[in-house]
Amino acid sequence: MNTLNHLAIILDGNGRWAKSKGLPRKAGHVAGAKNVETICRAVHKRGIKYLTVYAFSTENWNRPEDEVSAIMKLFDSYLDTCIKDCEKNNMVIRLIGDRSGIGKLLPKVELLEEKSKNNTGLNLTIAINYGSRNEICHAAEKIAEDYKAGKISEINDELFSDYLYTKDIPDPDLILRTSGEQRLSNFLLWQAAYSEFLFVEKPWPDFDEKELDKAIEAYNNRDRRYGKIKEDN
Ligand code: FPP
Numbered sequence: 001m002n003t004l005n006h007l008a009i010i011l012d013g014n015g016r017w018a019k020s021k022g023l024p025r026k027a028g029h030v031a032g033a034k035n036v037e038t039i040c041r042a043v044h045k046r047g048i049k050y051l052t053v054y055a056f057s058t059e060n061w062n063r064p065e066d067e068v069s070a071i072m073k074l075f076d077s078y079l080d081t082c083i084k085d086c087e088k089n090n091m092v093i094r095l096i097g098d099r100s101g102i103g104k105l106l107p108k109v110e111l112l113e114e115k116s117k118n119n120t121g122l123n124l125t126i127a128i129n130y131g132s133r134n135e136i137c138h139a140a141e142k143i144a145e146d147y148k149a150g151k152i153s154e155i156n157d158e159l160f161s162d163y164l165y166t167k168d169i170p171d172p173d174l175i176l177r178t179s180g181e182q183r184l185s186n187f188l189l190w191q192a193a194y195s196e197f198l199f200v201e202k203p204w205p206d207f208d209e210k211e212l213d214k215a216i217e218a219y220n221n222r223d224r225r226y227g228k229i230k231e232d233n
Contacts, residue, residue: 002219004220005048006048006049006051006052006169006170006174007051007173008051008054008175008187009051009052009053009054009175009204009207010176010187011036011053011054012178012203012204013180013202013203014028014029014203014205015028016179016203017031017032017203018031025067028203029071029074030074035204035207036053036078040091040122042209046213049122049123050123050125050170051122052096052124052126052172053125053126053127055126055127056071056075056097056128057129057131057185057186058098058134059185059186075128076104076105079108083108083115086112087119089119090119090121091122091124092119092122093113094113094123094124094125094126094169095126096125096126096127096135096165096169097127097129097131098138123169125166130187131186132184132187132189132190133189135190140163142163143155160190161190161191166188166191172188172191173195174198175187175192175198176198176200177197178207179201194226194227196219198219
């Protein structure tokens with residue numbers, strides 16, 4: 001059996017979920033944000049140590065202004081709740097993404113990261129204004145600077161990983177995407193080298209504990225070889 005230490009989820013389908021109910025897209029995002037809380041508890045209960053959620057990509061800014069602003073308001077109030085409930089929830093919360101572009105969310109993110117860093121429960125990483133290519137470019141830029149300054153001499157994959165936003169976070173064991181699309185959409189491209197993938201039909205607001213258990217079971221049945229061959233072959 002495999003150990004699911006880090007589950008990463010591409011939250012997709014909030015808009016379609018709302019549309020199917022005759023609701024505005026914003027209502028789908030409200031339901032989606034609520035579901036993040038439910039799934040955090042469920043994941044922790046099942047002994048999974050790391051959960052990463054892809055909430056907003058560098059490309060999502062191209063959505064209509066009123067939708068983007070509704071999503072930003074949701075993040076803002078989610079951060080307030082997390083700051084308030086920091087001790088009770090006991091989660092270690094981090095943001096990955098380009099922090100220079102998140103405006104007034106930044107001080108709240110920094111406060112929450114500081115406040116939650118010594119907690120001992122679930123490690124929740126939220127990807128906001130995140131793009132994997134952008135992350136890799138930033139890392140390459142910083143590595144070039146440090147190389148030029150003589151701070152580093154050899155560039156290998158371990159060192160490269162330390163320059164990414166996900167430094168200190170293990171690579172995801174399972175990357176799951178809801179709502180039927182089968183693509184990575186610029187999420188954790190470097191970190192996904194040996195991840196397992198799972199695509200489920202349910203839109204994110206309908207992804208419940210039962211779906212989570214099905215996903216864990218599917219993951220447990222995967223044969224992870226990391227490029228090696230099975231011993232009995
Ligand atoms: C995905 O569905 C949702 C987003 C890209 C928007 C932001 C996500 C949330 C509000 C939930 C996470 C919240 C927190 C607090 C971490 P979509 O709009 O792409 O759905 P569609 O493909 O059906 O249009």
